[in-house]
Amino acid sequence: MKHSLQEAFNRVRAFFSQAQLDQELNEEMTSHLEMAVEENMRRGMSREEARRQALIRFGGVQQARELHRETRGLPWLDVLKQDLRFTFRTLRRDRAFSTVAVLILALGIGANIAVFSVVNTILLRPLPFRDSQQLLRIVEKDPKAGESSKTYSADATQDFQQQNRSFQSVSGYFAFTGPNNFKLSGNGQPVPATGMLIAEGFFETLGVEPSLGRGFRSEEFVHQAQPAALLSYPFWKRQFGGDRSIIGHTVDLSDKVDLNNRSVTVVGVLPETFDFGAVFSPGAKVDLFVPYIMDDFREDGNDLALVGRLKQGVTLAQAQNEADILFPQFYFAHKHPEYGKGYTAQLTGLKEYVSGKLRRSLIVLWCAVGLILLIVCVNLSNLLLARMAARSREFAMRSALGARRLRLLRQLLTESLVLAGAGALLGLSIAWAVLAYLAHQGSIALPLLSTVRIDGAALAWTMLIAVGASLVFGPAPALRISADNLQEALKDGGNGTSEGRKHDRMRSILVVTEIALACVLLVGAGLLLRSFLRVLDIDLGFEPSHAAAISVDYDDEGKAENRAAIWQEVVRRASMIPGVEAAGISDNLPMSRNRSWGIAAKGEQARADNVFTPIFVYIVSPGYLKAMGMRLLEGRDISWDDVVNNRSVVVLNETVARQLWQGKDPIGRTALAGGAEAQVIGVIADVHESSAEDNAGAQMYLPSTKQFGPEGSYLVVRSKLPPAALGTSVMKTLREMNPGQSASEFKPIQGLVDHATSPRRFFVLLVAVFAGLGLLLASLGIYGVISYSVTRQTQEIGIRMALGASERRVQLDVIGNTLRLAMIGIAVGITASVIIARLIAALLFHTAPTDPLTFSGMVVLLGCVALLAGYLPARRASQIDPMVALRTN
């Protein structure tokens, strides 16, 4: 059909040259009529008669024009254009309504886009690695002892690498990397840098290739190898200004743990898309990567976090079966068979491992934001209904003039689509701003959050909810016109005649729905908020406020005596700084990284199950417990005497002390801790070492002596002064002692706690914002309905007041009406909330899903808001002047 193609093309062309074609047609028709008139006159008609006859024969100029347009152009597009033009005109005329509607929609849709993007990033989108479904994380089956039980020794790792048949490759990273564990020197002040030690094949396993330079070579993973480093993209940009010539050059990098200063060759830069912290340690940033040399770590115990890539066609279950056979046979260390053997391994998809725990929270968030959209739709339906009442005559007129019902419906739907479209556009920009903010919140410990953005899926989602929303709120008024009787609408001129009760009821149902939805949101938010407050209320075992920590650099040449002297000097000088109440050093801080050893009570009958209990280890200086605000329950703190005399003493926490000696006084007894004997000198209250919500495990605090070496060192200072003010003087003191002290930040301990509770705070904040939004929308809805009904009943109220009803009486009536709606809504809402609350019970902390305080608080809050929303129109009603009300119509 060649001609149909040609015709379609011509139609499109005609559509875009309307004006010219119309003009030509007009000329044609004019000359047509003139010719007809002339001919008629030639036949002897008078001019008027000739013209009349010509017009009769022509048969309607306007119809001919319409037919011409329809034939040549794209009629449906014409109609759409017409609808759009009309829509814009009406919306512009009703500017207040349009603004409110678009704003409400923008908030609802924007919130949905933002949450969808977060959900998409964390839950739905695959990890940013090639064939990421093949990637697995391998951890011990019962990870009791923090990070140490999520890791494997170098020997066990190698055994598994060699013996397994399920994996293409297995590799890992050193799990005990603290922030700023390296110091980059060279030009100017030394800069702290976070370097991740990665085992051979780590990037190959993930499928990440350097964007510049090369990856590590095998010879860089052997003892005494030429040191090499890979830079992360942001660090390369920040520290080296994105200089490509840095590849192959050396930089001075010193390791804060073994304190070797080395010149390290930069062999490559990782791609911008690779964010180690986003996947493996939320909120953390990693600046560079260096080889984990197995031979250097053989005797250090478990320190590798393992990641593997399955072979094609191997299932998780098969790999798990193999691991269940292999891991129990692995020795902790080949050189020391006496340490024993026997690991376990739980294989989990990397994606599941990273974000599985968040699934429930995110789904709740998604539902909450969905509720918001629903409330928005209900609210808009209500607004449109109210507006429809004012426009019913317009529509009646149009249908009297020949517009078919379908045409009117289409007009209404166009309007709601335009509103939703505008809302979606504004919502997108809101979401974009929110996400840009979230992506740069390093303080929120959610995985992958730094990679959040609005992508194609989010845009598709936006379209979907915008169209979906307009279909939900659009038809309400449309139903109305279809149900309306034309004549009645035309007749129903004044405000006086009461409008169909049916519509009144529909609006009331909408308001009740809105209140019920808001109720569910409020209860959900209330419960989560109370859980969060409970979490904040927990006795952490230390005082995070008024304490701050800084990473200390020093050179002890690897000797314990030197270290003791340096530590003592650092603590002595720090304590002398004005405003400092206490100071001390520890190698690890609570709620950041941790490591664990084993502990047992010497002399006690070894219990059957296991001799050693896993225990968190902290190498501390005297004064540290006080600086952290930890509470000594019994005995004494470590003293400088213990350190100087190289005494093996230990401070335990309550839980482990009770566990080891079963209620007998532990002070003075001997424990086997980390392979050495140590005398128990003190017991402290339990410290929440890994998170606020988990129970405290076993902890011990050891002095830094020959037996017990620290992993880095943090100076903790307790002071009422703000950390920023204190930071300068502390840094000055440290620089005096060691000019090579790197410029690291002075961080409040509260920051550690905030970081640990940040996921919960994040969810509570969002749900609370949504609940607030829901409440606002619901109150708008109530106000709208009541206010509208007052307007409509102006005359009625006028008559009643003329007959003697008091202002009070009128007010009470209106408010009573409001409260009736609110109560029905709340009743429905409570019923729904009880069910919903049970569903989110797993997210709650020390809070019952039926928490009476939350529920009653919600009832009071909603009641008050409803009262306020009803009071304003009620006041207006009571101020109606009967005379005016009766006269105006």
Added chain:
Amino acid sequence: MGESKLDLLQGTLDVMVLQTLESMGALHGYGIARRIEQVSGDEVLLNQGTIYASLVRLQQRGWIAAKWGTSDNNRKAKFYSITRAGQKQLARDTAYWQRLKQVMGRVLAIQGGER
């Protein structure tokens, strides 16, 4: 006056226009309308205005071409002429209408008693 006039069947106007242009050469809209009225012996109920929709349709299909010109009495008018494609189409349409005429003739000729 109009009670005995024929209502135009869908699509017949297009054929009439093509045939008129084929036989008369280039004509303006009014000329075409008048010509059809005359040929049909004023039996067709033609709103002259509808001719323009037909003209634009034929033009878009490439069956006729249009050019601005001047009429006999010096009036600016658009002159339409049939194209090569239009002539082919006219031939097809003519064949179709001939067949239809025959079939209709036969069908309507069936007598009640010949069952």
